[in-house]
Amino acid sequence: MARVYPILKVTVIVLWSAFVIAPFLWALTTSFKTANGVTGGPTYIPFVDYEPSAAAWQGLFGGGGGSIDIAGPFASSMVVTLSASIVSLVLGTLAAYGLSRFSYKAGPIGNGDLTFFFVSQRIMPPVVLAIPFFLMLGWLGLLDTIAGLVIVYVALLLPIAVWVMVDFFNTIPRELDETAMIDGCTPFETFWRVILPNSVPGLVVAGIFCIIFGWNDFFFAFTLTFTQTQLLPVAIVSLNSSVTPWWSLSASALISVAPLIVIAFFVERYLDKGSIGGRK
């Protein structure tokens, strides 16, 4: 058994890695093929199996007679996702600290109900929100604008931030807050000087969730914009035509997933920082 286990472990890791990495390799090779290269049967090795061509990549950035430049939507997606994530993280962290540490009462409604109210926003199917959002942005004159999308995305991401951060703050012993107050911190200083510096792992997780959900949203990006503003997921889908352009779709899929991979590598070290509170 003792010898079987390491072998089993390596086998599982290899299989799982292949399962995860294979689609990327597939997309990568496809993105360097021409139409004939894609339809002419499975080929994998450049220069041997097929003649690589950068046409798909050039086409995505307006070159090679292509009809689209994906750089604009990429930048818009970046701005919308990051702005909405930052706003959600700031508001969500403050709200979560309040919900975790202070008692609120409005008739029969208490902290638990408030927390559930936030989380329940994500239980609702997004389609329910499409018409209200459309009308509200219309009244504000913010349809088809970056600002309008940021507002809507904050509404979508805030519950995630609150949910993750309430859970995180609940794992920090209250005695830490109490000690800070005894040491002369007002409630806000307690939050700012003691709790926040010890919340980096929670903030990272909440931030990643916000960025992933914001970056990948298609539904609202699609329903609330027309011609002036276009986000990356919508731009990618609009590449599709009567003949599916697998080469450009593969290239754009890689572009769209790249920022998330970069973030994942960057923040990974924060994700397994041990528990807080000085206990061993």
Added chain:
Amino acid sequence: MTYVLDNLTVKQGGEVHLDGLSLTLPSSGVVTVIGRTQAGKTTLLKVLAGLIAPSSGSLTSGGENLLKIPAWRRRVGMVYQQFVNYPHLTVRDNITFPLKRRGMTKAAMEEKLTYVTELLGLAAFLDRRPAELSGGQQQRVALARSLVKDTEVLLLDEPLVNLDYKLREQLRDEFRRIFHASDNRLVVYATTEPLEAMIMQGQVVVLHEGRVVQAGDYREVYSRPANTMAATIFNDPPMNLFDARIGNGQVQFGPDTALALPAHFAALPSGDYIVGIRASEATLGDEVPARVALAEINGSTTVLHLDLPFGSLVLERDGVDPHAIGEQVRINLPTERFFAFDTKTRNLAAAPAGD
């Protein structure tokens, strides 16, 4: 300036933590608050720190209402049972944290830091994070942070309970030395262990179910427990208590056991009483037959749980003395060490002289 706690009640979510507690604490010295878990010790300390607002009652000092002052302006120090330090700060920054909040100058801060780190032997660890220290060192950092502030009140909530035995003994002695070194600071030390109260000396407050059972000098509480509850809480193992009948020059336990009436019971009217004897004062001997129900060896003492004809008794004796379960032994109950409590009120009726 003494601290006057009057009729303090703390209720949280239907649970009563303090139940009309009234108490006067001196302005300096060590006061040990002793009680079992859930007796209200932590709640009492948190009210003193300003962390819990009581539902009713008052806390004043020299006529000033302390309840109006929030925790961050109350100027107390507190050490918890868990080792609470700021995980993101080094030991140095942990200790100087309260001083910075107060806007103390760098030079003054450095002087205080040096004093307190030498006092507690932390000089070697100043640049480490709390997580890199052992439990005992972490608790010393927490104590250092409380001491460095020079507060008038220092609260300690079972600070040694999470430490191993050896360290506990060592820190206990250090604590007593430090607490008694200053004569303008009130130290309130909460514990479940009578031994700690005896070692800390000073005043004792026995707490049970959110009320004060007895308050007084530690020697007084030990030698004259106000009632059976105080006798149980302030003795470890708890004092043995039996229903007994006093009269005809005898103390009668159950149908078969009668012992001669000791001199200090002579003035008691005849009748039913609860008679108590400390575990450490019953001895193996020849008077009363007993069966060993359980035998524990605790370091240097042996604790026997015995079934007597009229109840069960815990007997503690020095030395390692193994006994088999079920073994028949005989014991002596020295009557001159008997306590008598009233059956109804459970208050002390007579105590042995000269403890």
